[in-house]
Amino acid sequence: MADDTTDTKSSNQMWGGRFASGPDAIMEEINASIGFDKKLFAQDIRGSIAHATMLAHQGIISADDKDKIVHGLNTILSEIESGNFEFSRQLEDIHMNVEARLATLIGPAAGRLHTARSRNDQVALDFRLWVKEELEKTEQMLTGLIAAFLDRAEEHAESVMPGFTHLQTAQPVTFGHHCMAYVEMFGRDRARVRHAIEHLDESPIGAAALAGTGYPIDRHMTAKALGFREPTRNSIDTVSDRDFAIEFLSIAAIAGMHLSRLAEEIVIWSTPQFGFVRLSDAFSTGSSIMPQKKNPDAAELVRAKTGRINGSLVALLTIMKGLPLAYSKDMQEDKEQVFDAAESLELAIAAMTGMVRDMTVNTARMKAAAGSGYSTATDLADWLVREAGLPFRDAHHVTGRAVALAESKGCDLAELPLSDLQAIHADITDKVYDVLTVEASVASRKSFGGTAPSEVRRQIAFWRARN
């Protein structure tokens, strides 16, 4: 697709009636949005076909003109799709590029298409349609990511790993449980996406410039034709609202934050020091100087994309925050933010789904790490509460002394001889060793939502039924 065409100093053919001359070159440059809003061509044409059809149905234009318009618009659609359309910067945006081409194709009937509408409701329509499709795509992609996690969780419902708080070993958990934490996060993201689709499911077309129109239009008809639940209720709000774009960016920012935390974990887990997971060559890169290196670049880039998405959210919030009602040209700056964030989010979800399915999990490394750092100390304290009748606070103190002793001897809790443990508290018996293994620790945590393999399987079943 060629971008710009020739220069001319004549006034704009769409709105230039009261203008003696054309714009300064810099005016044209700052004003034009065709460079990015040409992405909306399919939505623009769909919207125009629905509008023209409604106009004819209401007797506002003739059936003959409508047929010409619809035929011309379909021709333009295939021209653009096949790359045979010349976009012009002088024509500012996608709306006027399409309409000008329509005039060339069908003559004066083209001039009737813009009856009872404005670019203000037209752009609100095109952009909503685009965001709606993007949300639907995001919903599907999140479903794919959740499915990948469910498979890995099932595979590793019993694989023990260290659970962390403050990135310090806390208590043993299962890798399946850890995977299911992400299923919860991406499940919430998907619920937000569905909610946002419901929110934006109102048709803006027919709000016209801001006040509605005197023509006897049928906004319910266009809403239905375009797949919206109903028309918007207030024409002023309709042309000045970009909440749907901001909601998309907010959802993208929250999902991006989740993806970034996961990316960070993959970066940490794949270090030789941790060695919990290994990404195959398909998801790693090498170093141009250090031959031994294998870097998790995809995870790092997912982490970075989140920064971009956050930037887009803040940009659009800032663009909108001071605008008086209704439309102002500032709002033209909404699209690039959303397009860029959508591209980043799609890439990040796709790369992450690939990595989750790709990574090899080193269960031996995870299990060894799970046992280090006195991760079963809480199990010892719980045993003292249960078997020796100690109040939890006292049990905590006794356990703390056992940990200090093990630390001074450079061994694990389970390696302390019984005589040492009994010197700390006389009621300890050799039964205590049963709870000091990581498997026993994990299996005991059967509380609802806990890390026991039986609970993890229950969580998996819950999500399988919803995915």
Ligand code: ARG
């Ligand atoms: N290109 C414009 C945009 O993206 C379309 C709406 C123009 N409306 C106007 N009143 N100048 O916002």
